[in-house]
Amino acid sequence: MFVFIKLLLNQGHELNIFDTDNSLAGNIAAETGSSAYNSIQDLLSESDTVIICTPIGITPEIIEEVSSNTSRDLRVVEISSIKNQTVLALERNSEKITPLSLHPMFGPDVDSIEGQRIVIVPVIDRDREEKFTRELFPGADIMVLDAETHDRSMALILSLPYFMNSVFLRCMVDEDLTLLRKMGGPTFRTQLALAHTILGEDPLFVESLIEDNVYAGDILTKYIDELKYLRRMLKSRPKKLVEYYEENKEEMKSDPEFSNARHIRNLFLQENQE
Structure with a gap:
């Protein structure tokens, strides 16, 4: 407002x-x-x-x-x-x-x-x-x-990242963040800074993003299914993870911003250190 x-x-x-x-x-x-x-x-x-x-x-x-x-x-x-x-x-x-x-x-x-x-x-x-x-x-x-395209996009743009980062932060609760931040490289520091930003939002707003979007449930279910699949993969055939990683890499190459990812990450870190 x-x-x-x-x-x-x-x-x-x-x-x-x-x-x-x-x-x-x-x-x-x-x-x-x-x-x-x-x-x-x-x-x-x-x-x-x-x-x-x-x-x-x-x-x-x-x-x-x-x-x-x-x-x-x-x-x-x-x-x-x-x-x-x-x-x-x-x-x-x-x-x-x-x-x-x-x-x-x-x-x-x-x-x-x-x-x-x-x-x-x-x-x-x-x-x-x-x-x-x-x-x-x-x-x-x-x-x-249109409303349908907008809301489905928001499930991916807002609902999913808020959900993912909420889980990430819960994994950090009992850990020594000072030590992790000192040891962590740019990928970890970027992820942590990004996750911290969601804590500045109104909790009711975050709840609405996940609960009130009719498309969020299917997107979050897909995310959870992928986590379960990766977990099974690690338990049974660790080498298959390389194939999974390479498949993702090939799929993302069609994104014109893919090659700039590291540059964008570094800019994000610079802004958060100033």
Whole structure:
């Protein structure tokens, strides 16, 4: 939420803020020179566009509430990381509101929207929704995906890495991390730093990424099956692991970024050491 406040203020927009925690809304408004409201109804009466920044699981409910409390063509933007249910909620209320479903693919440290990727999941009118997105976030790198493609991609991009790194961290709990970090090379240090970053996320957000994405279950099952297969391989025919490794290597060679992997890893390490 805070990155959006910063970006929109930088573009000269006037912001109205509502949160169920009125004191939080008041503090944010005071810090940013915005206006805080104690009810959704009051906020809607003074706004032409509403950006919903709520936990994934309750976003459809908030869309319904916003839609039922406006009698004009309000632009309602939701920015959740999973789209299946939120897009359906926007569709159901498209006669009351002008819907827009976005997924900003950047983090909280961004100072400018220029070149930052935003995914649009069309709800009713792709052209109108893309036009509005470009007006609201000029200079952004826009990508358009349907809800199914988006959510399945998120299962691989977000759900699986969070799951993998959570397990990795549990394996480190009883170990001497100071010793391991001193002994570890760039691969271990990169993996550890990456795993640590997930601990900065809201646990409810991480839970939603795994539980609320209908495609996550199949992806995680496939991951667990591969682990079991590797475990059996190590117990029975260790030499076969070489074949497995080489098969992966051949498959990944079709990825144009494959040859740059070490360079990207080194850049990541440099950034985390500064």
